[in-house]
Amino acid sequence: xxxxxxxxLNSAVKQSHWLLNATxxxxxxxxxxxxxxxxxxxxxxxxxxxALAEDAVVNTMIQGKEPAFATTRAGRTGVDRPxxxxxxxxxxxxxxxxxxxxDLEVLRPYAAxxxxxxxxxxAGLSDEALGRTIDLxxxxxxxxxxADVITMLVIQHCDNFSGEIxxxxxxxGLKGYPF
Numbered sequence: 003x004x005x006x007x008x009x010x011l012n013s014a015v016k017q018s019h020w021l022l023n024a025t026x027x028x029x030x031x032x033x034x035x036x037x038x039x040x041x042x043x044x045x046x047x048x049x050x051x052x053a054l055a056e057d058a059v060v061n062t063m064i065q066g067k068e069p070a071f072a073t074t075r076a077g078r079t080g081v082d083r084p085x086x087x088x089x090x091x092x093x094x095x096x097x098x099x100x101x102x103x104x105d106l107e108v109l110r111p112y113a114a115x116x117x118x119x120x121x122x123x124x125a126g127l128s129d130e131a132l133g134r135t136i137d138l139x140x141x142x143x144x145x146x147x148x149a150d151v152i153t154m155l156v157i158q159h160c161d162n163f164s165g166e167i168x169x170x171x172x173x174x175g176l177k178g179y180p181f
Contacts, residue, residue, distance in 0.1 A: 047081070049109065070112070
């Protein structure tokens with residue numbers, strides 16, 4: 003039986019979340035906040051970036067509601083300062099990466115809530131809803147369908163950061179990907 007577009011996207015979202023979490027699983031509090039060499043981002047803020055960005059993309063850009071980090075999780079994301087995001091929070095992203103500190107005991111449950119909510123939301127989308135267009139010109143991306151936004155700003159974004167986290171762990175002499 004053929005899968006719907008939402009089923010395919012949801013499978014990809016779940017796989018991306020699995021890879022990110024499996025890659026990040028052995029990162030402890032000290033390692034999460036350890037400065038990475040050169041211009042690389044610390045592991046903790048790289049992981050936090052995915053959760054915070056996905057919260058904003060799925061809740062605000064796609065659903066038109068407030069993100070959890072501004073409502074049910076306000077002040078409880080595991081990051082000591084807001085992450086800069088176009089159209090939402092002003093600031094320098096590079097500075098944020100290198101100055102923000104994460105608390106993994108709070109960040110991991112927040113990320114798990116964001117990821118579970120995304121998976122539930124994507125699983126319930128119709129083909130019509132996936133075809134709806136979203137204006138992302140504020141971020142320099144033009145107009146994209148919901149399916150494209152999920153592909154680019156959730157799945158590919160998560161996968162890219164899994165690679166970044168894996169590489170940074172390798173620089174620290176640790177195993178990156180879980181396989």
